[in-house]
Amino acid sequence: MAGSSVSVDLSQAMATAPVAAGDWLVVAPSLLTILGGSLCLMLRKNTDLQPKVGIGFLGVLVLANVALLLRVLDHGVITMVMGSWLPPFGIAFTVDTLGATLSLIGAIVAFCAGVYGAATVDSTGRRYGFYPFLLLMMTGVSGAFLTGDIFNLYVWFEVLLISSYGLLVLGNDRIQLDGAVKYGVLNLVGTNLFLIATGMLYGIFGTLNMADLAQKVASLEDPASGTLATVAALYFLAFAMKAAAFPVNFWLPASYHTPNIVVSAVFAGLLTKVGVYALIRVFVLILPASLGYLSDVISVVAIATLLTGALGALAQSEVRRLLGYVVIAGIGSMLAGVAVGTTLAISGAVFYAVHSIIVMTALYMMAGVMAMLGGSYDLRRLGGLYAKSAAYSAVFLVLASAVSGLPPFSGFWPKVMLVKAAFADDRAWLGAAILVSGFLTMLAMGRVWIFAFWRGGPEGTPDGKTASVTTVPADGAPQVSGGAVWVPLGILTALVIYIGVQPEWMLKLSTQGAGGIVEPLDYLRSVFGVPG
Template sequence: MAANSIPLEALEKSMVLAPVPAAHWLVIAPPVWCLLLGAILIMVRKRPGLQAWLAIPALAALVLIDAALLFAVTREGPVTMVMGRWLPPFGIAFTVDLTGALFNLTGGIAALAGGIAALGDIDRTKRAYGFYPFLLLMVGGVSGAFLTGDIFNLYVWFEVLLISSFGLIILGSERAQLDGATKYAILNLIGTTLFLIAVGILYAVFGTLNMADIAAKAPKLGEIPPLMTLGLIFIAAFSMKAAAFPVNFWLPASYHTPRIVVAGLFAGLLTKVGVYALLRVMVMIFPQEGNAYSLLIGVVAILTMLTGALGALAQSDLRRMLGYIVITGIGIILSGVALGGQTAIAGALFYAMHSMIVMLALYLMAGVAGRMGGSFSLHDLSGLYARSPLLAAITLALFFSVSGLPPFSGFWPKAMLVKATFDFGAWWQGGVILVSGLLTTIAVMRAFALGWWRMPVSGTVEPARIEASEAVPLVGLTLLSLGIGLYPEPLLALAQTAAAGLLEPTAYLHSVFPGLSPLGGPLP
């Protein structure tokens, strides 16, 4: 009755009155689907045998939803869905552009592969303690972070994925897991606190937390001190979450402690959420401040790459080595953020998606190698090539990919970034990318020589087989990396378009505010 008494003109100024197109519901479908299935899995927690049969089809359906969302964005451009039909910035907006849709689909594929691998890696007891519910809730948090158009809700989705990741990292309650979880929790909570402080300052300056609204208003203010301070706090907060130098020590100290599939999902997904947030905030929302701090980000990128590559060379534990390789990849992505041009941003986006797939596959491979060899230590591993030629072939392919060698997916984004560094005159940054790639190649080939090629002292090796739950995600992810390497044009084109959308977010702004010009005023 009260709503009917409000004049139509007033409603049009505050609410969306037009029917919501069906494609727009896809914007909120991924996080809603994950949270709903996570809640259902919690309700059947006393039936651990049933959980996998519910979770894996749900993750497969999530990939289809993510693919449909990507298709809708490529066809229509950025899409916005506002909660409660309140017009932004009053209503909480979910806005997805090509960058968010690409990250979201890649994350869904990684989650599905991890869910299948967990059939063998997570036993019945650990399923009873909530592996699959935690996995669905974490993926829901990741999807929400990629799709939200409100910076406070980006913080909220960070909290959702962090809380569920705490449950995953301590699954089993072993001493090493609790130690790793403590380091993981402390640094991430510090980063989250910095993020919340930045959000508070942001609201004080702009009076809004809608990303499009802030992006439209920020150019009018220029490089004023509050915005420069904000930019520095955001860089510090997201660098902690992405494990960039000098706050990257927590990652190799914690990622080797949980179950191998959990470590792989963390390496593939969680650090990339930090990278995504940095791209969204410092490239799209605050481009002037991003340019002002480009030298700082470039130095951080170089030190992150070198720290990761040298750390990988120094390791004798396969899981720790992979943790440092994750750090190297973060440095490579940050180098694209530091340069800031379309080719560099596209290379950073391409490399992030490649890393989601390949780092998960590398951890799954390490789990199979550890099971076959009885250890993760390179001092003890030997003869894995004779035990399983298939595992050796997969390992070599993944090592080539993470080193940036053709014909695998890691080659193209590195080539784009190196080209961009020389185009911008930052040859020293391109040189470090090449040097870190060389050091990574040496580290992984050393691991292959010791663990796979070297024969044990006894000279005899018993053949071993890869279980179906191990083979399906491993072979699938490896073939995906090979397919992208052999036919990179579609992903290259999407990455270039996504980078252009971040650098010139007019379409993003118009999706949220159809009458808004790039400078924040009404369209003529």
């Protein structure tokens, strides 16, 4: 009736309380990288200013993520819903310890890549988009770690993949185009499987908010029904492709050696870990019953990935290809944690992901230094690098020890956690595979040390002699040995040492992050506005 007023209670559908100023940090990483990428794009012709702007925004991104993690640790899980509409009506950004930790580590790695890129990316690469693509890739990475909606997880995957294609073909060489095709085809297949599974999930429950889905799946009489089993299998295959798990991992060693070395470094550090993160988030938070009956399958895949990666690394003579297989072996360790599924195992997987992001980025950067010093990425043409730079040799030895899981470096503790969790769950064969893979990785990295650093020169150099030849840096290798190389390598190597010597803070973050999705009560309360 005209003139009448109807009182409507919107408290069940909208967030009526004003957003706290600190909660805007939830969307700051995505907004900063979009703004920075857009500005670098507008400055594409000014190739001298572009690195300064890009590195500046990446530095601010690190600070924003530090502030976000501190706020999450102080206030608990934080949720911001778009347009104030609560789930299932609105789209949510939901940040817990797991997402905030990985977002921060990703930002640190991206900052280091931006600084390193100042030495490895020429004016043509800058003009055609290195810094815009890097920043926009971080938009996707940050969004994936911070979103609380599974469809938007798919959207952020697309953002980071589109940007990564641009980075992959930046030099426009034939080998880069070949690598981009292999990279693109498998990732497009995985993306389609992801989208199909998400569509099926929406058809079943009518919502795609992760917290809402977790509640509705838990309320089912049979949370491992046939339809959900199909959805779970599709998600596992999609994320396994993106994480480069066996047997859909052949795209990684066929493509990661093709771009500029700094692009390879940031890919090896971040992209596969986003796939592992998605696997943990979906299976532990939303589909825990499906994880229960898929655990044996995931265990087999983890063992095959561990051994394929380690044996593949032993078989390689090209340093970048070798490191690609080391990335794959690390994915196997993280999958082992997912297969076991206990809080300790998930904590180990999260800790290992943080370690792998840091150490693999640093190792690819170190490969660029090796090419600068020796003129090649081929072990047969390398040698005598210790005589050329004892400092770089020491850095490589630290990183090689860390990626092999040796104490006192960052890779030791997560492997201890994962092996302990596997044996506690009566999966001794899974724990044994982690140890065997670590031993084989140590042999592969030791082989690099002996051939590239310890022997006197390239293959054929007489024993006891040190070759004295003038070398020309390989394509994509750093052209200078100043701060643009030492700053990022120094930061990452220091983190590898610090996490190994003082692991308590990382143990706390990984345990809290894992506990928050194994027992997601605080996560659910944050999303639905229920006071803790």
